[in-house]
Amino acid sequence: MNQYIQPSASTASSRIYDVLRKDLVGGRFAAGEKLAINALKEHYQVGLSPLREALNKLAAYGLLIQENQRGFRVPTLSRDELDDIAQMRLALEGMAFEQAIVNGDAAWEADLLAAEHRLKCADITLDKDDEWEKLHTQFHRTLVAPCGSVWLLRFIEQLHDQFDRYRRLGPKMPVIRQELDQQHHELVELALKRDAQAARTLLDEHIRKSYDVALQCFLEHG
Amino acid sequence: MNQYIQPSASTASSRIYDVLRKDLVGGRFAAGEKLAINALKEHYQVGLSPLREALNKLAAYGLLIQENQRGFRVPTLSRDELDDIAQMRLALEGMAFEQAIVNGDAAWEADLLAAEHRLKCADITLDKDDEWEKLHTQFHRTLVAPCGSVWLLRFIEQLHDQFDRYRRLGPKMPVIRQELDQQHHELVELALKRDAQAARTLLDEHIRKSYDVALQCFLEHG
DNA sequence: CCTCAGCTAATAATCGATTTTTAATGAATA
DNA sequence: TATTCATTAAAAATCGATTATTAGCTGAGG
Known part of the structure; x- marks a missing residue:
């Protein structure tokens, strides 16, 4: 009965989500900045699909703004x-x-x-x-x-x-x-x-x- | 000066998001049900990538539960x-x-x-x-x-x-x-x-x- | 000069195929 | 009879490549 409750394992997508969330809250990205997806992919050493899934989640959560057909940007501050x-x-x-x-x-x-x-x-x-x-x-x-x-x-x-x-x-x-x-x-x-x-x-x-x-x-x- | 503000165009992902949101709220999926992604793909006639992006957003929004490595399910009711x-x-x-x-x-x-x-x-x-x-x-x-x-x-x-x-x-x-x-x-x-x-x-x-x-x-x- | 069309480069979005992980099955063992 | 383990089937996650869209540039016309 190896019944440890796994808090929902981990995927590339979930990991990059956590890291990006931390970095967004911590101010590693400038407010209003447009995210260069390829640069992120490079920087965080992660594939495009999991990265995009994470960005989508962050947008739904409110830490990113998604503009269809033109990617993601960091919300401005006011x-x-x-x-x-x-x-x-x-x-x-x-x-x-x-x-x-x-x-x-x-x-x-x-x-x-x-x-x-x-x-x-x-x-x-x-x-x-x-x-x-x-x-x-x-x-x-x-x-x-x-x-x-x-x-x-x-x-x-x-x-x-x-x-x-x-x-x-x-x-x-x-x-x-x-x-x-x-x-x-x-x-x-x-x-x-x-x-x-x-x-x-x-x-x-x-x-x-x-x-x-x-x-x-x-x-x-x- | 063709300055109509476009409410963020539209993508396959955003469209399927809207449809799924409506269907989830409208009760077209049973509470607790596990989503069969391939069936959805089939049913809504949409590719896997946009579908997954939409599901990720819906999970962040609270209309789905995401369990890493085992897909998405409809939240139970209580x-x-x-x-x-x-x-x-x-x-x-x-x-x-x-x-x-x-x-x-x-x-x-x-x-x-x-x-x-x-x-x-x-x-x-x-x-x-x-x-x-x-x-x-x-x-x-x-x-x-x-x-x-x-x-x-x-x-x-x-x-x-x-x-x-x-x-x-x-x-x-x-x-x-x-x-x-x-x-x-x-x-x-x-x-x-x-x-x-x-x-x-x-x-x-x-x-x-x-x-x-x-x-x-x-x-x-x- | 300014504007705007047409082109090109860059980027976003999507597809199709592959890899990884889980779930299901059934035989072997206690 | 219940449990473990290996095997296989199914599904999820990811990759690499392709297509669609936007943004940047340039030169013609107003």
């Missing part, structure tokens, strides 16, 4: 869109966090503490920026995980990716990061205390502070 | 998911409608009246079910169109498609449809009166009534 994304994050993550606080069990509490701790550790070790990003994403995912709505989680994930396109335009700012980290800690505390009201207020503040960072990044480097 | 979708509709469409009432201009008012009228006409002509579906979608899209958030509109669209997978399991029910149509009319009236409070209340009621229909469809035919 202050309006950043505002939109931040507003949506406020609404959806707030909703999700409140529900998570209602539904979350002991395992969730443990996950929260673990996620926060890992994130803090990665923060001290300054290098390994990629690792930090992954842990940060994971932390926020954990916050809302037991909200009970698959669709809400899906939308939040999507918004995070979009938001990070802005936030990651600039270099990391250690001072602000420390403040945000402090909030991460307090968010966990309030979640454990099941203080939905205060937790939501703090999450709002957290998102707004992140928004300020992202906006600054956009204005200076976008 | 009461829990229907509840989730309906809850999300209540939250997101409510939010969007309120904002639309704040932002909507005279053109919007005109669009609303037009969309409602077209829908009512299509309702009298009993046949042409496909046409009715299109107008119904369009009506709800118009309701929230000027909400100001691209992402909110995107999520709502996605939820509608998911919701309709349930609603369209069963045959149309003329009695209920008449009630829903009455609500469509009242929704427009309240929107024109800019009575956000009452409008939202009625939209909630409308979604709940639709939910009852969809649930019944699911329980009887799912």
Whole structure:
């Protein structure tokens, strides 16, 4: 009974999708840039078919714009869109966090503490920026995980990716990061205390502070 | 200056995407069914590459499940998911409608009246079910169109498609449809009166009534 | 000069064939 | 009788080549 659940194996297409998603969110492509498919094929050492399948998925996900008969381009950035994304994050993550606080069990509490701790550790070790990003994403995912709505989680994930396109335009700012980290800690505390009201207020503040960072990044480097 | 904006031409891939989306939402595939790609290729008279690209997009959109190395399947239906979708509709469409009432201009008012009228006409002509579906979608899209958030509109669209997978399991029910149509009319009236409070209340009621229909469809035919 | 047709080079989209992986079958073993 | 393993059939994924479309260029005509 070799019954490990495989999280859907892996194909050339799925692998290049993951890599491209990371690179798009991480800002390795300029906003508005037209993708040179042959160059990508070369650069990522992947065949045309799996590459195109990945690009199609990314377009459906919102990290690329597909223009029929003229390929794919990276979506442009705008202050309006950043505002939109931040507003949506406020609404959806707030909703999700409140529900998570209602539904979350002991395992969730443990996950929260673990996620926060890992994130803090990665923060001290300054290098390994990629690792930090992954842990940060994971932390926020954990916050809302037991909200009970698959669709809400899906939308939040999507918004995070979009938001990070802005936030990651600039270099990391250690001072602000420390403040945000402090909030991460307090968010966990309030979640454990099941203080939905205060937790939501703090999450709002957290998102707004992140928004300020992202906006600054956009204005200076976008 | 031949400056008609082309809404992104058309490719074999984009065409089959549209058709498959319609068929998936319309329930032409059984929930849980595994897609036989060669049969689809045959049936829709389309090449393998464009077909696969379309399937990849549909998976990213949530109308298919992609399992690496074992193709695509139609997502299963469950009461829990229907509840989730309906809850999300209540939250997101409510939010969007309120904002639309704040932002909507005279053109919007005109669009609303037009969309409602077209829908009512299509309702009298009993046949042409496909046409009715299109107008119904369009009506709800118009309701929230000027909400100001691209992402909110995107999520709502996605939820509608998911919701309709349930609603369209069963045959149309003329009695209920008449009630829903009455609500469509009242929704427009309240929107024109800019009575956000009452409008939202009625939209909630409308979604709940639709939910009852969809649930019944699911329980009887799912 | 500017515009626009016609040509050409570059790129996107698609096809047909091949490779890889999974699912189905059935005999061999415990 | 249930389970494992090998074998084969079916299906998914990928490759390499071809076709269709667009974008860039050039020179004629207004």
